[in-house]
Amino acid sequence: MSRLIVPALIAALVLGVAAPSASDDVGEIARAGQWQLETLRLPEAWRAGKGAGVLVAVLDTGVNGRHPDLEGAVIQGPDLTGVGRATGLWGQHGTAMASLIAGRGHDGGGVIGVAPAAKVLSIRVTLENGDPLRQKHRSSWGDALARGIRYAADHGAGVISMSLGGGSGAWEGSAAEEEAVQYAIAKGAVLVASAGNDGDAANRKNFPAAYPGVIAVGAVDRRLEVARFSNRQDYLSVVAPGTEIVTADGGDSYVVGDGTSSAAAMVAGIAALIKSAHPDMSPYHVRTAIEIGTRRRPADGYSPAYGHGVVDALLALRAADRLSAPAAPPARPGPYFGPGPSHESRTAVVVGMLALVATMSARILVTHRRRRERDLT
Template sequence: MIKMSSRVGQMFAVPAVLAVTAGVVTSTPSPARAAPNGWELAAMSVPAANKISKGEGITVAVIDTGIRTDHRALRGRATEGTDFLAETDQNESWYGRHGTSMASSVLDVAPAAGVLGLRAIRDDEDPDFQTWLEQMESYGENPEKEKREGLAVERAIRAATDQGAKVISMSLGSETSSGSYIHREAEAIAYALSKGVVVVAGAGNWGDEQNELAYPAAYPGVIAIGAATPQGTRAKFSQVHSHVDVVTPGVEIYSANIDGGREKVQGTSSATALAAGVAALIVSKYPDLSPRQVEQLLQRTASTHRKGHNPQTGYGMVDAEAALKAAAGLKPGNAVLPVGKQGAGGHFGPGDDGTPQRIGQPWDTAYLVISGIGGGLGLLGLLVGLILFLAGRRAAARSRPPALTPG
C-alpha cells in the first residue's frame, strides 16, 4: 500500500518547523479477482483522451521523495531537480521509491509530458525517516535540520513554479488529527495558482481510521483527490471530507518500482499522480485555462457530477476524454483565486477553492459514543463536586458558634 506521507507541524509557537516524511510503496494484497494491469487508464478514458492530447510541452513537478530518472518508465522524460532536504544519499538503494512510483503514474497518463522531481519528503526506508510522534519527541535536537525540512515543501512549490512547471503533484499529507495548516505553504500555493499552475494533492489514506484533515489537500485552490476502486466506489482508506473534489483509481495501480520493474500498489498517492497526468493533458491542449477552470472541468465531467457533490468521492471518477472535450468550449479565465467578503476563502486560507462549505453528513457513531461517555463523566464530576461543595458549606455552618442576638 502506498501511504500518504506523514507530516507534523509545530504551529504558533514555532511556525518555521514542519517535519515531512513519505510512506513506503508495497504491493497490494492479491484479491480474489484482481484488476488487470493498467485498468486505471481505461477507467479514466485515457486511451481516448490521448488521441486528443498526450501532455506535449508540459512539465509536471512531482514534489516527493526524489525520482530515479534511469528507470525505463521515466527515462528521457524525467529530470531530477533540487533536493530541498540537502542530502547526499541519492545512490542509496531505497532512494526515490515513492517518488519514482508517482512519476511513472503521471507519465502513464501523459506520455509526452516531462516530470521534474523535487525532493521534499523522505521514504520510509530512509534512516532519517521519523513518524510524527518521533518528530515531536526529538524536536529541538537539530534546529537547523528541522527548519530546513520544515521549509522544504514550501520551497519546492515555489521552485516548481519558477522553473516552469504547469502542474504540481503532491502525494503527501499530514497525519495528525488537527492537520498541519502552515500559512507559508498556503501562500506558496497561492503564488503557484497566480502563475497559472494547477496544484493537485491527495485527500489522505486514513479514511478507515481517524479520517484526519490532510494538508496540502485542504488548502484553498488545491484539487483534492480521493481514491477509487475498480468498481468505482471509494477505496476504504480514502479520506472523507467536503474538500474532496474528485476521485481517480487508487487500488491495484501498476506503477514503477525502484528495482527497474513495476508492481501493483494502492493509495491516494497514486490517485493524485494519475489526476496530475490528466491535468497535464488539459493544460497541454488548452494552455490558457486557469487552474480553477481545470478544477471545474474535472468536477463537471466526472462520473457522478449530476448527482452533486458528496464528501466520499467528490463529483465522482475523473473522465479525461470528457474533460478535454468540454474544455474546447471554454474561454480563458482569471488565474487569481476569488476572495470572500472578509478577505478569506471558505477553506482555511486566502481564497475560495470552490468546493461546498457545508455538507450534511451523518455523525460518526464512534465519536458520538465517546463524546456521550465523556460528557456523562464530566456531568457526573460536576454533580459530585457540587454535592461536596454544598456538604462542605453545611458542615462549616454547623461548626460555627451560634450568632449573638442583640440583647
Template sequence: MTRKARKNTGLGGARRTGVLATLLAASFALVPPTTAHADGIRAQQWALEAMRAKEAWQTTKGEGITVAVLDTGVDAQHPDLAGNVLAGKDMVGFGAGRGDRAWARHGTAMAGIIAGNGHGPGNADGVMGIAPEAKILPVRVILEDGDSARGKARNTRGNALAEGIRWAADHGADVINLSLGDDSKSAHPEATEDAAVQYALKKGSVVVASAGNGGEKGDHISYPAAYPGVIAATAVDKYGTRASFSTRRWYATVSAPGVDVVIADPDRKYYEGWGTSAASAFVSGAVALIRAAHPNLAPAQIKELLEDTARNAPTGGRDDSRGSGFVDPAAAIEQGGKLKPEGLSSAAYGDKYFGSGPDIPDEDSSTGWAGPVAGGLGGVLLIGAVVLWRGRREPRHTTDGDPDY
C-alpha cells in the same frame, strides 16, 4: 460547480506536530518471483481504460507540459521514464542516494503513473502513464520510510514542501503533484505552505494533492489537500466505489484510481499499490492532458472543468467521498473551450467499470493493505507512511547543482 468555502483555522504562528507522509507505498515484503513478462503489466493497468485515456490521447498525450512531482525523488534512469524526466531539485539536501532501497521509490511510482511511456519494442512493456509525453520535474521534499536521515530531516527541513512548491512554480511547472499530506489528529494549516500554494496558483501552476488516507482513522483534514485552490483527489476502485481508506472531507474535488494500481519501482520490478497518492498522480496526469489541449485555461477554470465533466457523479452532484465524481480527461478536453460548461451529463462507460461492484470487506485495514505482484519479478507492497517530521525550522542549506535523484 460551486465549492464549499475553505475553512479559516488561523494560519499564523502554529507549528504542526504531525507528520508529512506519502500516501501510498512505503514498505514491502517479497514473495516468490513470478515468471510473468513485463508486457502483462499493461493489461493490469485498469485505470487507463477507466479514465478513457485512448480517447483523450486522440487530442494530446501531454506534449509540452511539465508536471512537478514533489516527493521522495524520481529515478530518471528507469526505462519507463526514459527521456521524460528533467533536471530537478533536492530540497532536503541529504539522505539516501541512487542504489539505496530507501531512495526514490514513492516518487518514481508517482512519476510512472503520470508520464510513464513504457519501454521495449513499441513501448509495449512496462507502465504507461496518463500523459506519456509530458515531462516530469522532480523535486525532493520528503524522505522514504527506510531512510536513516529522517530524524535529521525532521529537525531541519520542515519547510522543504513550501520551498519546493515555490521552486516548481518558478521553474515552469504547469502542474504540481503532491502525493503526500499530513492527516494526523494534530494536522493544521501551515502559513508557509498555504502561501506557497497560492503563489503557485497565481503563477499559473495547477496544484493537485492527495485527499488523505484517513478514511478508517477519523477522516482528519489533510494538508496540503485542504488549502484553497488545490484539486484534492480521493481514491476509488475499478467499480467506482470509494476506497475504505480514502478521507471524506469537504475539499474533495474528484476521484481517481487508488486501488490495485500498477506502479514502477527503481528496482525495475512492478508492484500493485493502494492509496490517495496514486489518485493524485492520476488526476495530475489528466490535468497535464487538459493543459496541453487548452494551455490558456487558468488553474481555477481547470478545477471547475474537472468537476463539471466528472463521470459517475454522486447523488446530488458531489459528496465528500468522491467529490464531483470520477475524473474524465477526455470529457474535460472536449468541453475545455467553455469556462463553465452547461448541461453536461455524466458519460456512461458500460458495466465493466463503475457497476455495482463487490461489497467492501469489513476486514480492510488502513495500515496493512497488500497486493499481489503486478508483473515481472517482485512481491507485494504493504502500504505505510514515509515520514518527515515537521518541527523546528532552520535555514535551508543546499546548493544550486543538480543532485542525483
C-alpha cells in the same frame, strides 16, 4: 501509498493475469495490470494529445529517471530535504508517482502514464516512509514543500503534483505553504494533492490537499466505489483509481499499491492533458473542467466521499473545450429598429406611433377644454 513488490515470478498472481512463460517480460504483465487506462478512457482522450509541452513537477521522494519507463521524461530538480542519499530508500514513491503521470512504457509494455508525452520535474521534498532517517531529520526539511512549490512555479511547471497523503502529509498547514500555493496558482500552475489515507480511522484533515485552490483527490476501487482508506472531507474535489495500482519502482522493477497518492498522480496527468490542449487556461478553469468532466456524480452534485465524482479524462477534455470556446458575438443591430426588421414591420410601427400621438393629443385637448369650462362657470 502502500507498496507490494512484484517480482516477475509472482507478478501474475498479484495482478490477476496469465502466468508468465519464460519468454514473457514483467513489463508486459505490468501493462496488463493497468486497469485505470480504460476506466479513465485514456485511449479516447489521447486522440487529442498526450500532454506534449507540459512540465509536471513531482514533489516527492525523488524520481529515478533511469527507469526504463521514464527514460527521457525526467528533469532532475533540487533535493530540498538536506539529507541526501544516505540510505538505499531513495526515489521509490516519487518514481511510482512519476510513472503514473508521464510513464512512457518500453518495448510495448511497462507502465504508461496518463500524459505520456509530458515532462517530469523531480523535486525531492520528503523521505520514504520506511527510511530510518525520516523521523530523525524531519525538522530539517520543515519548509521544503513550500520551497518546492515556489521552485516548480518559477521553473515553468504547468502542473504541480503532491502525493503527500496519509503518513507522508502534514496534519496542520503552515502559512508558508499556503502562501506558496497561492503564489504558484497566480503564476498559472495547477496544484494537485492526495486527500489522505486514514479515512477508515481518524479521517484527519490533510495538507497540502486542504489548501484553497488545490485539487484534492480521493481514491476509488475497480467498482468505482470509494476506498475505505480514502479521506472524506469537505475540501475533496474528485476521486480517481487508487487500489491495486501498478507503478514503476525506484529501480527497474514494479510495485502494486493502494492509496490516494496514485489517484492524485492520475489527476495531475489529466490536468497536463488539459494544459497541453489549452496552454493559456487558468488553474481555476482546469479544475472546473476536471470537476465537470466526472462520472458517478453524487445525487446532490457533491459529497465529502466522492467530491464531484470519478474523474474521466475524455469528459474533462470536452469540458475544457467548452470552457475555452470564445463567447458568441452579439447580433449586429439593424438600422433604426434593431436587428433587421422588414419594411412592412417598420411601416406598422410608424403608423402605430402616429396613432398613439394623435390619441394622446386628443386627450390633452379634451382635458384642457374641460378645465377651461370649469374655470368659466
